[in-house]
Each structure stands twice: as C-alpha cells, then as structure tokens.
Amino acid sequence: MPRYDVLSEEAMATLEGGWRRLVSEIGIRFDCERAQARFRAAGQDVGDEGVVRFDPDFLLEQVAKAPGEFPVRGRTPERDLVFGGDQMVFGGVAGAPFVLDGDERRDGTLADLERFVQLGHTFDEIDTTGLIPCEPTDRPLDSRHLEMMYAQLTLTDKVPMAALFDGAKTADSLAMTAIVLGGDDELDRAPAVYGVSNVNSPLRYDVAMLDVMESLALRNQVTVVTPFLLMGAMAPVAIPSALVQQTAEQLAGVAYAQLVRPGAPVLLGSFLSHTDMQSGSPGFGGPESAIGLLASGQLARRFGLPWRSGGGALTSSQRPDAQAAFEGLNTMLPAFLAGANFLLHSAGWLESGLVASYTKYVLDIEAVRILREEFTPLDVTPDSLAFDAHQEVGHAGHFLGAAHTLERFRTCFYRPIAFSTANYQRWLRDGGHDAAERAGELAEDVLERYERPPLADDRLAELDEFVARRRAELGD
Amino acid sequence: MPRYDVLSEEAMATLEGGWRRLVSEIGIRFDCERAQARFRAAGQDVGDEGVVRFDPDFLLEQVAKAPGEFPVRGRTPERDLVFGGDQMVFGGVAGAPFVLDGDERRDGTLADLERFVQLGHTFDEIDTTGLIPCEPTDRPLDSRHLEMMYAQLTLTDKVPMAALFDGAKTADSLAMTAIVLGGDDELDRAPAVYGVSNVNSPLRYDVAMLDVMESLALRNQVTVVTPFLLMGAMAPVAIPSALVQQTAEQLAGVAYAQLVRPGAPVLLGSFLSHTDMQSGSPGFGGPESAIGLLASGQLARRFGLPWRSGGGALTSSQRPDAQAAFEGLNTMLPAFLAGANFLLHSAGWLESGLVASYTKYVLDIEAVRILREEFTPLDVTPDSLAFDAHQEVGHAGHFLGAAHTLERFRTCFYRPIAFSTANYQRWLRDGGHDAAERAGELAEDVLERYERPPLADDRLAELDEFVARRRAELGD
Numbered sequence: 022m023p024r025y026d027v028l029s030e031e032a033m034a035t036l037e038g039g040w041r042r043l044v045s046e047i048g049i050r051f052d053c054e055r056a057q058a059r060f061r062a063a064g065q066d067v068g069d070e071g072v073v074r075f076d077p078d079f080l081l082e083q084v085a086k087a088p089g090e091f092p093v094r095g096r097t098p099e100r101d102l103v104f105g106g107d108q109m110v111f112g113g114v115a116g117a118p119f120v121l122d123g124d125e126r127r128d129g130t131l132a133d134l135e136r137f138v139q140l141g142h143t144f145d146e147i148d149t150t151g152l153i154p155c156e157p158t159d160r161p162l163d164s165r166h167l168e169m170m171y172a173q174l175t176l177t178d179k180v181p182m183a184a185l186f187d188g189a190k191t192a193d194s195l196a197m198t199a200i201v202l203g204g205d206d207e208l209d210r211a212p213a214v215y216g217v218s219n220v221n222s223p224l225r226y227d228v229a230m231l232d233v234m235e236s237l238a239l240r241n242q243v244t245v246v247t248p249f250l251l252m253g254a255m256a257p258v259a260i261p262s263a264l265v266q267q268t269a270e271q272l273a274g275v276a277y278a279q280l281v282r283p284g285a286p287v288l289l290g291s292f293l294s295h296t297d298m299q300s301g302s303p304g305f306g307g308p309e310s311a312i313g314l315l316a317s318g319q320l321a322r323r324f325g326l327p328w329r330s331g332g333g334a335l336t337s338s339q340r341p342d343a344q345a346a347f348e349g350l351n352t353m354l355p356a357f358l359a360g361a362n363f364l365l366h367s368a369g370w371l372e373s374g375l376v377a378s379y380t381k382y383v384l385d386i387e388a389v390r391i392l393r394e395e396f397t398p399l400d401v402t403p404d405s406l407a408f409d410a411h412q413e414v415g416h417a418g419h420f421l422g423a424a425h426t427l428e429r430f431r432t433c434f435y436r437p438i439a440f441s442t443a444n445y446q447r448w449l450r451d452g453g454h455d456a457a458e459r460a461g462e463l464a465e466d467v468l469e470r471y472e473r474p475p476l477a478d479d480r481l482a483e484l485d486e487f488v489a490r491r492r493a494e495l496g497d
Numbered sequence: 498m499p500r501y502d503v504l505s506e507e508a509m510a511t512l513e514g515g516w517r518r519l520v521s522e523i524g525i526r527f528d529c530e531r532a533q534a535r536f537r538a539a540g541q542d543v544g545d546e547g548v549v550r551f552d553p554d555f556l557l558e559q560v561a562k563a564p565g566e567f568p569v570r571g572r573t574p575e576r577d578l579v580f581g582g583d584q585m586v587f588g589g590v591a592g593a594p595f596v597l598d599g600d601e602r603r604d605g606t607l608a609d610l611e612r613f614v615q616l617g618h619t620f621d622e623i624d625t626t627g628l629i630p631c632e633p634t635d636r637p638l639d640s641r642h643l644e645m646m647y648a649q650l651t652l653t654d655k656v657p658m659a660a661l662f663d664g665a666k667t668a669d670s671l672a673m674t675a676i677v678l679g680g681d682d683e684l685d686r687a688p689a690v691y692g693v694s695n696v697n698s699p700l701r702y703d704v705a706m707l708d709v710m711e712s713l714a715l716r717n718q719v720t721v722v723t724p725f726l727l728m729g730a731m732a733p734v735a736i737p738s739a740l741v742q743q744t745a746e747q748l749a750g751v752a753y754a755q756l757v758r759p760g761a762p763v764l765l766g767s768f769l770s771h772t773d774m775q776s777g778s779p780g781f782g783g784p785e786s787a788i789g790l791l792a793s794g795q796l797a798r799r800f801g802l803p804w805r806s807g808g809g810a811l812t813s814s815q816r817p818d819a820q821a822a823f824e825g826l827n828t829m830l831p832a833f834l835a836g837a838n839f840l841l842h843s844a845g846w847l848e849s850g851l852v853a854s855y856t857k858y859v860l861d862i863e864a865v866r867i868l869r870e871e872f873t874p875l876d877v878t879p880d881s882l883a884f885d886a887h888q889e890v891g892h893a894g895h896f897l898g899a900a901h902t903l904e905r906f907r908t909c910f911y912r913p914i915a916f917s918t919a920n921y922q923r924w925l926r927d928g929g930h931d932a933a934e935r936a937g938e939l940a941e942d943v944l945e946r947y948e949r950p951p952l953a954d955d956r957l958a959e960l961d962e963f964v965a966r967r968r969a970e971l972g973d
Contacts, residue, residue: 032877
C-alpha cells in the first residue's frame with residue numbers, strides 16, 4: 022500500500038534546517054568519555070560536559086553507512102525477519118511494572134512475564150515477544166535480566182530482544198543468545214538479536230544507553246535508537262519542534278553506532294507523544310501522536326533507514342475499554358500509513374505503558390490481524406469484477422446462494438477472533454460478554470494450548486550453567 | 498490534509514470498464530413508470546420489467562449537470578453548511594429500532610428520539626442531528642414521520658434531514674421545513690434540507706425511493722443517492738465487484754435526479770460492508786469496509802461530486818466496548834483519509850445500526866473531535882521549531898517550566914471530554930469508571946444543560962397546525 026505523506030517539501034526543508042541548526046549550535050551531550058573520544062577522533066567539536074556540536078553533513082555520512090534493509094536471523098528459517106523496505110515486524114508490550122489480570126491490577130511477576138512470552142509465541146501475528154513484557158518484580162534486581170532472557174530464549178524461538186539496562190546486561194543477553202544459536206560464531210555470523218537504546222531526551226545520551234549501543238554494534242547486532250519524547254516534558258510543546266529534536270537525537274545515535282562499527286544495523290526509533298497539561302501524565306493515542314507518527318515515518322524514509330514507530334497500540338486508558346481500543350488503533354493505523362518497519366508494544370500495552378494486560382494483548386492481536394488484511398493491496402482484475410455473479414443474480418435478488426459466493430464464502434472476508442457480529446439473541450445466549458471479556462477468555466485458551474518450542478538438551482544445559490554462574494557473580 | 502489514494506490508474510480503469518459494462522449490458526431496474534418514461538424520453542433503452550440499459554456516456558453527461566460543491570442554507574447563518582470540496586459534514590445515528598440506555602436495550606421511543614436530537618443539537622461537532630436517531634416505536638406508524646420532523650425542527654436549528662420512507666412523507670418534511678424557514682419561497686430559494694435515497698440493491702430502485710428523490714429534486718433540495726451494499730447479500734463477495742456495482746447504482750440515481758431537475762444537488766452515497774459468512778449478520782468496521790471506503794472516496798472524486806461515506810463510526814458490537822471503538826475508528830479514519838464530505842451515523846450507532854446508544858454518542862463525539870484535530874494540516878514554520886526553548890532547556894533538562902511551554906500549555910494539546918489520562922490513584926478516586934461509564938455520565942450532563950433554540954411563535958403555531966391537519970388526514 023502507498024505511504025501517506027503529510028508534510029510538504031517546504032515543510033520537510035524547514036525541518037531539515039531545524040535539525041541541522043540544533044545539532045550544530047546546541048549539540049548533543051554524550052555522558053561517556055569513550056563516546057566523546059570517538060567523536061573527537063572523527064573531527065567533531067566536543068565541548069564542555071561532553072556536548073558534541075556536529076557538522077550536520079558528518080551525521081549524514083555516518084547514516085549512509087548503515088544498511089537500509091537487513092535480515093535478522095531466526096533460530097529456524099521460518100523465524101527469520103527483515104527490518105526495512107515494505108516489511109513490518111510486530112513485538113509485544115515491554116517494560117510494564119504492573120499487570121492487569123481480569124479486574125486485578127498488581128505488580129508484575131516472573132510468572133506473568135512467562136505467560137506473556139507464551140502468548141506472544143503462540144500468536145503468529147507477533148514476530149518477537151520482547152524481553153520484558155512486564156517487570157518481574159518478584160525477582161532480584163541485579164540478576165533478573167538473566168531470568169527474563171532465559172524465559173525469552175526457552176519459551177519461544179522467535180527473534181529475541183536484548184537487555185537494555187546497561188552494557189554488561191546487554192552483553193549477557195548476547196552471550197545467552199549465542200549459546201542458543203550454537204556458539205559465538207553463530208551469533209557473529211549475522212544479526213540475530215536487537216536492542217533498544219533510549220535517548221535521555223532532551224539532547225543527551227547517558228553512559229548506560231551508549232554502552233548498550235556499543236555492545237550491540239560491536240557484535241553487529243541491531244540497535245533501535247529511540248528518542249523518547251513526551252512533548253511538554255522531554256520536548257517543546259510543538260510537534261515540528263519535537264520532530265526536529267527527534268531527528269537530531271536519532272542521527273547522533275546512529276552516527277555513534279557507525280563509529281563503533283561501520284555498517285552496524287540500526288533502526289531510527291521514534292516515541293513521540295505528549296504530556297497532558299491538565300493531569301501532568303503522558304497521553305497516548307491522541308491527535309498529536311498520530312500526526313507525529315505520520316511525520317516521523319516520512320522523515321525516516323528521507324534518511325533511507327528502517328523505522329520503528331513508537332509502538333503498535335498505545336493508550337493512556339486504565340482499562341481495556343473503548344478508550345484503549347480507540348487510542349490503540351489511532352497509533353497503529355497511522356503507523357501502518359506511515360510505513361513503520363517495527364512496531365514494538367503491538368499487543369498488551371495499557372495505562373501509558375505502566376500496565377501489561379492479557380485482555381488487551383488479545384484485542385491488539387485482533388487489531389494487527391485486521392490491519393494486515395486492510396493494508397493488503399486490493400487486487401483489481403477483470404475477474405474480480407464478478408460479472409457472472411451479476412448475470413446470475415440480476416436485479417433485486419441476493420448473492421447469498423450465488424455460485425460466485427458459494428465458491429468463496431469460507432475465505433472471502435476477514436474472520437475475527439475476539440470481535441463479534443452475532444445477533445443480539447445469539448450474543449445473549451453466548452453469555453452477553455463484551456469484547457474485553459471475550460478477549461480475556463481467549464487469552465486463557467491460548468495459554469492452555471501453548472507448546473514450548475524445541476531446544477537441544479546440550480544448549481539448554483549450557484544456558485542453565487551460564488545463568489547460574491552469572492547469578493552467583495552478581496550475588497544472587 | 499492530502500487524500501489517500503489506494504487504487505492505481507490501471508485499477509481505476511478496470512473499475513470504469515466494469516461499471517460501463519454493468520449499466521449497459523445488465524442495466525438498472527426502475528420500478529416506477531414515471532422514471533421509465535423519463536429515461537425513455539432521454540433516449541435510453543427501457544426493457545422488460547423497467548430495466549434500463551444505459552449508454553454509459555449518457556450517465557456521465559447527467560452527472561456533469563450536478564453541482565460539485567454547493568451550500569445548504571441553515572436557519573441561521575452559523576448553521577449554514579457546504580457539501581463538497583474539503584468540507585466535512587457530520588450527522589448523528591439514524592434509523593435504529595432499539596436504544597441502549599445504560600445496560601438496558603429496549604425499543605426506541607419518541608422521548609429517546611428527542612433526547613438524541615438534543616444531544617446532537619448541543620454538540621458543536623454534529624452539523625445535523627438526523628430525522629430519526631432511533632425509531633419512535635411508541636407512535637403511530639403512518640404519522641410518526643410528522644412527529645420526527647417536528648422534533649427535529651423544534652429541538653434544533655441545525656440543517657434538517659427529510660423523511661425517506663416515501664415521496665408523500667418527504668413532501669411533508671419539505672412543507673414543514675418551509676414553515677420553519679418562513680414560507681415556500683424561502684425553501685425554494687436554496688437547498689435547506691437533505692434526504693437519503695437508498696438503492697434497493699442489487700441494481701434496482703423501487704418506487705418509494707424514486708419518489709423521495711423526485712420530491713427532493715423538484716424543490717432543488719439535496720438527495721444522497723446511496724447504494725446499501727453488504728457484500729454477500731446485496732453485492733458479490735469481492736470488493737472490486739461491489740465497487741463497480743456501487744458506481745453503477747450511484748450514477749443511475751444521480752442521472753434520474755438530473756432528469757427530474759437539471760442541476761439538482763446530489764451526493765454520491767456509499768454504504769459498503771460485508772455479511773459475516775459465519776453468523777449471517779452484517780459486519781462493520783473490518784478490513785473490507787475500510788478498503789471499500791478508501792476506494793469509494795477515490796472513485797467519487799473522479800466524478801467530481803460530493804461524497805457521503807457509509808457512516809462515521811459503524812460497528813457490529815453489541816456494547817460500547819473495545820470492539821465498538823475499534824470498528825468505529827476503523828470506519829471514521831478511512832472516511833477522513835478518503836475525503837468524505839458527509840458522514841451520517843457519526844455518533845451513537847451500535848450493533849450494526851440496530852441500536853442507538855447515548856454512551857456511544859459521546860464516545861463518537863470524542864472521536865470526531867480527535868480526528869478533526871488530527872486532520873488539521875501541521876503548520877511547519879521556522880517559529881514552530883521553538884529553537885529558543887531548546888536554548889533555554891539545553892541538555893537533559895525538561896520543558897515543563899520553559900517559557901515556550903508556559904505561553905502555550907492551555908491550548909497546545911487536544912483536551913479530551915470522555916477519555917482519561919489520569920494516573921491510576923486519581924482515576925480510582927474519581928470512581929474507577931471505564932470510558933463507557935464516563936461517556937454515559939457525560940451524556941446525562943449534556944442533556945441537562947440542553948437549551949432549545951428560538952423559533953418564532955407564529956411559525957411554531959403554523960407547524961403545530963400542519964402536523965395536526967396531516968395527522969387527521971392520515972387517520973391518527
């Protein structure tokens with residue numbers, strides 16, 4: 022399907038002037054001496070407090086070194102992914118401290134995390150479950166990244182996400198992925214894991230995020246460079262201004278990855294929404310984020326790199342209700358229109374990311390299914406005009422029994438999994454449940470029929486050993 | 498905002514070949530001798546059972562007589578509307594036999610109808626409340642059209658919709674509108690009321706719908722010519738085929754209106770969705786209707802006439818839940834993208850149109866508000882880049898207290914009416930209500946602050962007299 026461009030060439034030129042001025046006059050601060058040294062060696066102006074003032078063309082030269090489209094290797098060929106081009110990759114919710122289980126909102130646990138990974142593994146619509154659907158608050162802080170990665174590598178064989186908390190934790194994730202793939206050589210052969218490096222917006226990268234990026238780039242693994250911009254907090258309260266800041270931060274991060282390893286695979290990330298000026302809380306799924314998504318995609322295409330939209334189905338709603346569905350679609354549909362290559366948080370995100378919800382997970386899977394169908398180009402051929410059906414039915418008849426219908430009725434329309442078209446009496450007989458109740462039941466069904474993917478005994482043993490050793494080293 | 502074109506020129510040409518073949522080889526049946534005579538006099542081939550086989554170019558010649566954009570006069574200048582161009586007109590739900598009031602689903606009454614008109618009157622987002630938000634099943638069948646019109650003309654001063662049941666009832670609506678405007682001359686001066694003529698698809702117009710169109714066209718009032726196509730029932734189970742049928746039916750109807758009165762104002766209507774082949778019920782808001790909307794808008798632009806999309810916020814859901822919000826937005830957002838000029842059923846539609854819901858009405862108003870903001874072109878000027886804000890905040894600060902923010906915080910972002918960004922504790926303190934519950938409460942608040950618009954005593958008396966006389970004539 023065509024991309025939907027919302028910015029004129031004039032607007033694009035204004036924004037380009039904006040990021041050029043921002044990176045050269047105000048610059049980006051890098052809280053890491055190694056990064057400062059790399060930029061200094063590359064001829065950039067590194068000033069007080071690690072503020073790097075860039076030659077804008079230098080940034081574009083670095084961006085040009087990154088691949089515009091690249092494969093990510095799965096554990097089996099059917100799990101292979103491609104980032105870039107017309108491809109869309111869908112990931113589950115990530116980073117929620119709380120879980121909504123039925124009507125109960127509580128701290129996330131490792132058992133919850135495992136169930137979300139199982140959900141993501143079972144649904145074909147999800148390409149990567151993510152490392153941390155919810156925070157396993159019942160596990161020790163220093164070593165829980167090992168348990169998350171262990172869950173992700175043993176409960177699913179989909180492409181894994183690396184830990185993003187600091188460089189050492191990312192390195193653990195890479196080591197564990199290498200074990201599952203059959204050794205370090207296998208990991209180094211091609212990108213097989215991705216990580217997210219969140220910018221400390223405005224205009225700053227801290228040492229943890231730079232170390233994450235370095236760990237990934239050194240081993241030729243994927244970094245999603247993501248400015249996290251809530252306008253009013255980390256960015257000015259004007260969308261064009263936030264777009265300029267986002268571009269400046271993206272390009273600076275991508276340039277760093279390319280200095281670490283030229284050609285390192287990266288995505289331009291975006292996560293642009295606003296702060297509700299009445300509640301002081303973040304707001305998702307409103308007009309600002311939709312416009313931001315459409316413009317961010319158009320900008321990313323200009324740089325020729327794969328683009329991660331903020332997320333699949335973001336919402337501020339506290340419940341999997343009408344607001345959640347509206348706001349979710351009002352982020353997901355613009356992401357489709359803008360040609361997003363990677364949609365993290367595609368399923369299960371609630372309450373501005375504070376809550377992972379089983380019910381919302383299934384509702385969002387329905388949304389992804391519908392939109393994938395919706396964005397499949399329509400095949401308009403003479404045959405598709407079904408003139409024979411009109412000849413058969415004529416005037417004022419109906420097509421229910423027409424030959425054309427009978428040949429196609431099983432597959433001609435989308436079939437929902439949680440949505441209902443049942444008439445009222447049938448719906449009542451089925452329990453009179455709303456969409457959230459049906460989705461919650463479906464989540465339970467899916468978890469019951471979950472099947473663990475195979476993993477060779479020797480690799481599992483090596484993984485167990487690695488985790489035990491690292492946990493001991495970390496004092497847990 | 499730019500339109501989103503989904504069909505290639507080649508696809509457009511294939512569809513054009515399709516409707517040309519359909520109108521000329523199979524034709525459209527007109528169950529009305531007056532219509533047959535008009536087409537015969539215009540040189541078209543009128544065969545058995547009133548089937549008119551058209552010269553496709555004749556249809557295009559008639560279409561060219563209709564205005565591409567036209568004003569509709571309101572009772573006061575601020576109620577004036579324009580159909581066509583970049584204008585979007587929003588109407589409320591129409592035609593629901595049932596009402597959902599809280600959790601209770603029951604037969605619609607005149608009191609309900611009046612409340613829906615009051616809601617539509619109060620919300621600025623609604624340009625026309627519609628004649629029949631719900632069916633007033635407690636009133637006599639033969640004369641209830643008079644009571645609906647009376648409610649619409651006395652409870653709101655927004656542009657009215659005429660009765661669409663038969664030509665005589667439409668004529669009553671026009672007479673009543675003329676009284677309110679100050680006499681027949683006032684009505685004849687300019688379009689001031691619109692009506693819908695639904696095609697008896699496939700490929701047939703019955704006498705009632707032709708009479709409605711004739712009544713409207715004779716007095717230079719607006720007809721929305723609307724094929725009502727549920728693929729699988731009234732159209733084949735292939736979107737291109739349904740698009741061809743829709744175009745054939747639209748053009749034949751528009752041609753008839755132009756024969757009645759050249760230059761009569763018309764809209765190309767569409768109402769294209771599918772029949773769920775499992776439940777046998779209609780399905781709304783899925784991928785089929787979204788694709789249908791995008792393609793229908795692109796086709797309508799080709800003919801240069803204003804376009805009515807199926808509806809604003811259609812859904813098959815039985816409750817104002819996540820499904821309802823998703824499906825509603827998945828019809829409304831494509832209608833915006835496709836440049837719809839008129840969105841009937843923009844607020845309150847539920848359960849495939851069988852139910853009018855107060856709660857959904859408010860949720861849909863929120864949706865219209867959000868999308869209107871979302872589809873306002875972004876103003877990208879050097880000033881909008883807020884370089885001064887970046888200079889003030891620098892690296893790693895925040896913008897909450899920046900001068901740029903303080904100057905704009907009241908108006909910089911969309912402010913919801915029913916959606917919430919409150920944090921969890923605040924949300925709990927406020928009652929822990931989901932979006933539907935909040936919207937239901939808001940509907941009650943809005944109805945409490947409803948104010949009846951002024952209507953001169955003599956016109957009201959004349960209206961009362963007209964209704965009393967006609968009710969007596971109709972035997973009620």
